[in-house]
Amino acid sequence: MVRYIIRRCIWAAALFIVVTMIGFVLFYLIPADPAKFACGRACDEAQVQKVAHYLGTDRPLYVQYGRFLGRLVPFSFSGGPHFKAPNLGHSFVNRQPVTSIVGAAAPVTASLVFGGMILWMMIALPIGILSAIRPRSLLDRFSMTGVLIGISAHPVWLGLIASYLIGYRLGWTPIAGYANFFHPLYAQPGGPVQWAYHLILPWITFAILFAAVYVRMIRANVLETMNEDYVRTARAKGAPEARVMRAHILRNALLPVVTMLGMDVGLALGGAVFTESVYSLNGLGYQTIQSLNNYDSPTVLGILVFATTAIIVLNLVVDLLYAWIDPRIRLT
Amino acid sequence: MPLLEVKDLKTYFATGDGVVKAVDGVSFSIEKGQTLGIVGESGSGKSVTCLTIMGLNPKRRTTSTGEALFNGEDLLKASPSRLREIRGNDIAMIFQDPMTSLNPVHTVGTQLVEAVTLHRNVSRGQAKKRALELLKQVGIPRAERRIDDYPHQFSGGMRQRVMIAMALINDPDLLIADEPTTALDVTTQAQILTLIEKLQSDYDSAVIMITHDLGVIAEIADDVVVMYAAEVVEKSPVDRIFKKPHHPYTWGLMGSLPRLDADLERLTQIPGQPPSLLRPPAGCRFNPRCAYVMDVCRTKAPPLEPVRGDATHLQACHLDEETKDREAARLLHMFASGAA
Numbered sequence: 001m002v003r004y005i006i007r008r009c010i011w012a013a014a015l016f017i018v019v020t021m022i023g024f025v026l027f028y029l030i031p032a033d034p035a036k037f038a039c040g041r042a043c044d045e046a047q048v049q050k051v052a053h054y055l056g057t058d059r060p061l062y063v064q065y066g067r068f069l070g071r072l073v074p075f076s077f078s079g080g081p082h083f084k085a086p087n088l089g090h091s092f093v094n095r096q097p098v099t100s101i102v103g104a105a106a107p108v109t110a111s112l113v114f115g116g117m118i119l120w121m122m123i124a125l126p127i128g129i130l131s132a133i134r135p136r137s138l139l140d141r142f143s144m145t146g147v148l149i150g151i152s153a154h155p156v157w158l159g160l161i162a163s164y165l166i167g168y169r170l171g172w173t174p175i176a177g178y179a180n181f182f183h184p185l186y187a188q189p190g191g192p193v194q195w196a197y198h199l200i201l202p203w204i205t206f207a208i209l210f211a212a213v214y215v216r217m218i219r220a221n222v223l224e225t226m227n228e229d230y231v232r233t234a235r236a237k238g239a240p241e242a243r244v245m246r247a248h249i250l251r252n253a254l255l256p257v258v259t260m261l262g263m264d265v266g267l268a269l270g271g272a273v274f275t276e277s278v279y280s281l282n283g284l285g286y287q288t289i290q291s292l293n294n295y296d297s298p299t300v301l302g303i304l305v306f307a308t309t310a311i312i313v314l315n316l317v318v319d320l321l322y323a324w325i326d327p328r329i330r331l332t
Numbered sequence: 333m334p335l336l337e338v339k340d341l342k343t344y345f346a347t348g349d350g351v352v353k354a355v356d357g358v359s360f361s362i363e364k365g366q367t368l369g370i371v372g373e374s375g376s377g378k379s380v381t382c383l384t385i386m387g388l389n390p391k392r393r394t395t396s397t398g399e400a401l402f403n404g405e406d407l408l409k410a411s412p413s414r415l416r417e418i419r420g421n422d423i424a425m426i427f428q429d430p431m432t433s434l435n436p437v438h439t440v441g442t443q444l445v446e447a448v449t450l451h452r453n454v455s456r457g458q459a460k461k462r463a464l465e466l467l468k469q470v471g472i473p474r475a476e477r478r479i480d481d482y483p484h485q486f487s488g489g490m491r492q493r494v495m496i497a498m499a500l501i502n503d504p505d506l507l508i509a510d511e512p513t514t515a516l517d518v519t520t521q522a523q524i525l526t527l528i529e530k531l532q533s534d535y536d537s538a539v540i541m542i543t544h545d546l547g548v549i550a551e552i553a554d555d556v557v558v559m560y561a562a563e564v565v566e567k568s569p570v571d572r573i574f575k576k577p578h579h580p581y582t583w584g585l586m587g588s589l590p591r592l593d594a595d596l597e598r599l600t601q602i603p604g605q606p607p608s609l610l611r612p613p614a615g616c617r618f619n620p621r622c623a624y625v626m627d628v629c630r631t632k633a634p635p636l637e638p639v640r641g642d643a644t645h646l647q648a649c650h651l652d653e654e655t656k657d658r659e660a661a662r663l664l665h666m667f668a669s670g671a672a
Contacts, residue, residue, distance in 0.1 A: 229432040235388055236427075237447045237498070238420035240413075247446075251437050327482040328436055 005316070012312045019308045020301065021065065027297040028061050034295040038092045055092055068301065088302035093294045098302035101287065106306060108178055108283035112275060113268050115199055116206035117261070123211040128218025129250070135223060143215055150212025155271065159205040159278030166201060173201050176280040206275045210264065217260065221253040228252070255326050262318025266311040333404060334361040335538050336385070336506055341398035341408075343377075343384045352609045354380040356562040357398075362555070364505070367532065367539045369553030369570070371546055371585065373606050377562040378542045379428075382508045384408075386425055387415040402506070421451040424499035428511040430491035434483035440467075440494050441479035447498050466497035469534075470527060489520035493527065500531055507532070508540045513548065525552060546585050550574060558582050561607050561617040564636060568645035576660045578639055578647035580622050583663050616650065624651055624659070 035052035036043070043051070052058040056067060070076070074086045088098035131140040167175035179194035189198070225231065226249055234248040273285030280286070284303050291299040323329045343355040355377040362368040370378045383389050385400045385407055400407040402423065407415065419425075427433045435443060444463035445456060452459070460479070467475035470493040483491055492512060499507055509528060513521035529552050532539050541553060549556055549570060556573050558566040558581065566579040577583055587600035604621040607613050613620055619629040628650050636648040649656070 229427060229429055230435040232388060233427065233433045233495075233498075234435070234446075236386060236419055236425045238416045238418070238450050239446070240416060247438070248435055252435070255437075326437060327439075328484050 005320075008316050008319075012316070015312065016305075016308055020068070020305060023301050023304045024061065024065050024068070024297075027295075027300070028064075030295065032295050033057070034092050034297060037295050072305070088305060089298040091291075091299045092296045093291075093299075098298050101299055102284070102302050102306050105282060105284045105287040105303070107181070108281050109269065109272050109276070109285065111181070111195065111199060112202055112206060112272055112281060112283060113265065115196075116203045116210070116275075117265070117268065119203045120207035120211040120214055121261075123207065124214035124218055128215045129222055129245070131215070131219045132222035132226065133245075140219075143219075147212040147216050150208045153208070155205050155209060155274040156278055158208060159201070159275055162201050162205055163278060174198050176278075178279075178281045178283075202275050202279045202281060205278065206268075206272065209271065210268065214257070214260075218253070218257060221256060222249060225249045225253040251325075255322070258318060258322055258325065262315050262322075265314045266307075269307055269311065334401075335364045335366075335403065336540075337361040337399070337401040338381070338385065339399040339401070341381060341384060341396070341400060343380050343389065343394065343396045345389075346393040346395075347610075350610045353562050353612070354609055355384060356609075356612075358557075358559070358562075358564050359398075360555075360557050360564065360567060362506070362538050362540060364538055365532075365536050366554045367541060367552055369549035369556045370540060370542045370559060371544060371549055371556060372559035373544060375606050375609070376559040377609075378544075378559055379510050381559075382425070382510060382540060382542060386419055386423060386508065387412070388419075388425075417451070420447055420499075420504075421502045422504055423506045423508065424502070424504040425508045425510065426492070426495050426499050426512045429515045430488055430495050431515065433495055434491055436483055439480050439482055440486070444479075444494070444498055444501060447501050451502050462501060463497070466501050467494070469500075469531065470494070470497045471523075472497075488516055489524065492516060492520075492524055496524070496527060496531065500535055500537070503535055504537055506538045506540065508542070510542045511544070512541075513545075514543075528552070558585070561612055562609055563617060564646075564648070565618065566645075566647045567636070568642075568647075572642065572645045575664075576657075577663070578645070578656055578660070579618075579649050580624050580651070580659075581618050583659060584621075586663060587666075616648070624655065626650060 033048070033052070035055055035057050036048050038055065039048050039051040049058070056064055059067075068089065071089055072086050075081065075083050088102065090097055091101060127139075127143045131137075131143050134140055163175050167173050174197065177198055179189040179191070179198045181190070181192055181195040183190070231244060231248050234244045239248070269284070272283060273289065275281070276283040276286040277289065284307065288300060288303050290296075291303070338361065339359050341355055341358045342353070345352045345354055358377070358381055360368065360370075370381065372378050380389065384396050385402075387407065387410070389396070396408055398408065402418070407418070410418070434440065438446075441460060441463055444466065445459040448454060448459035448462055449456065454462075464475055464479055467479060472478050472490060472493055478486075483494070486494065492515075496512075507528075512528065513524050516524060525548060528539065528541075531537075539552075541548065543549060553570045556566075556568060556570050557564055558573075558579065560581045566573065566577070566582050568578075573582065577586060581602070584600070584602035588602065602621055607617055607620065613630075614633075615631045616622070616629040616634050619625045622629065632650070634648040634650045636646050639645045639647055640653060
């Protein structure tokens with residue numbers, strides 16, 4: 001088990017290097033000079049040179065990458081070996097530390113993704129199970145049609161429609177915006193209630209696609225598991241249907257769903273971009289797009305580092321969880 | 333009163349192609365502590381008969397008629413909750429494939445304990461003690477440690493032992509074993525059969541042994557029911573049927589029985605395939621495969637009647653007594669001479 005985790009961590013480090021390297025090279029290849037952009041329109045060539053030197057973009061790629069890694073490791077040898085806080089550098093655009101930009105955006109995305117995840121499971125579990133219990137019933141046909149619509153509709157379109165109908169026409173929810181769960185900003189709404197109130201529409205928009213996919217997956221898994229011999233054994237023991245469903249069918253049918261959840265967290269982070277744009281939520285996706293438009297490579301790379309780490313950690317957690325709930329899997 | 337009396341049991345499944353008559357008018361009975369063997373090819377309705385008795389057929393698109401009187405109570409008319417009380421408590425079942433019959437995500441201990449607590453108002457500790465006792469009785473080595481293992485950590489034979497332990501844990505009056513040895517290798521088969529026999533006498537349970545192997549029947553059954561195409565074709569105490577089988581299908585089954593002591597060139601086989609239960613042949617259902625077929629067989633279904641001079645031996649065949657005597661004698665002689 002410990003060896004497994006160590007090996008996974010080594011793989012994670014390798015993956016991390018590859019991902020950041022690709023990110024760096026891509027930025028290097030873009031035929032635009034971040035120094036020119038940061039300096040502004042009125043700058044002449046000498047001033048741009050100066051800014052480039054200040055930002056470090058005039059150095060070769062490997063030096064830039066080395067500096068980037070050097071900032072990330074939690075110790076330094078310059079001026080005698082000592083520990084330091086790892087940081088992600090500063091934004092090219094506004095000189096803010098990238099760590100604080102990511103720190104501000106991450107809770108927004110986390111709220112959206114995890115809240116959305118809970119919502120989509122709350123939708124998908126009961127509908128998937130009921131459809132499986134009564135295949136070809138009215139509910140089943142209705143939900144399978146809903147699934148098709150959910151998979152086909154784009155979140156941006158869904159978001160705009162929901163925001164217009166529910167937020168604007170009916171006025172039930174805010175049209176856009178975010179409220180901090182803790183420490184609301186000056187003169188802004190905050191607290192758990194406002195937080196949830198502002199996120200209802202984003203959650204729904206975000207969850208519909210995944211809920212649709214998961215309804216179908218859960219339905220298929222439950223249908224398949226219902227025909228297993230051990231389910232018949234459970235009934236032959238005299239177990240009531242509710243117990244058969246819970247202890248024998250669901251326990252097995254949801255094993256693959258756990259794996260899928262782990263993999264879909266990464267996918268969901270990507271999908272969050274659309275929802276965040278529609279509802280002007282200043283999360284990681286929204287921030288990435290803004291930074292890309294400004295050639296702000298430290299911020300983009302910072303978000304990349306954060307997202308990569310989050311996905312690696314979540315996947316590890318899911319794999320450990322999977323080994324815990326499925327006794328047939330041994331981590332070696 | 334017999335422990336279980338099945339009268340004119342019919343189980344029909346509605347499918348897209350039409351109605352499959354999986355069990356079509358089956359009757360038999362079994363006394364306390366006795367062993368009844370049900371023998372027949374795959375698809376002859378043996379398993380469905382027992383699943384119907386247990387109420388384990390899928391409810392949708394299934395109709396069952398007739399009676400299955402268990403201690404005088406008709407199981408076909410029992411409510412689902414009453415059936416749940418009976419299942420696993422008064423009637424227990426062992427299935428064919430031990431590899432898939434245990435839930436892979438629960439320890440065998442948990443699954444045994446579940447069987448107890450579903451029917452007995454006892455603590456988990458007591459239930460686990462009972463589970464351990466049963467595991468020892470079915471011959472699981474180091475049962476104290478194995479009880480917390482998962483099914484995938486057991487071999488096929490050991491899993492079937494666990495299944496037997498689970499079936500007997502509530503001391504049932506009737507144990508239905510649906511081909512319990514089919515999926516196991518030969519040496520394990522013999523062990524499992526011996527185990528079932530031993531536990532049967534310890535617990536004084538009646539056993540319905542479903543099999544396609546007449547050898548198994550010869551070894552442990554008191555009575556035999558031979559099924560073909562959803563119907564009973566022959567029914568008798570075990571010694572009679574082996575002394576003088578009356579139905580050409582039974583002859584076929586016996587001829588295809590491999591014997592180590594008989595030096596036969598090759599096994600005889602029954603030509604053709606079992607008929608479709610959607611559209612069974614008219615007359616005797618065995619007629620397309622029967623070597624002794626007569627005109628009457630194609631038009632008139634033979635009734636299940638006692639053979640001459642023996643009310644306990646029933647058979648359904650139009651053949652005259654002389655032909656049957658001659659063919660049965662020839663079959664037995666073939667075995668005897670082969671051994672010489």
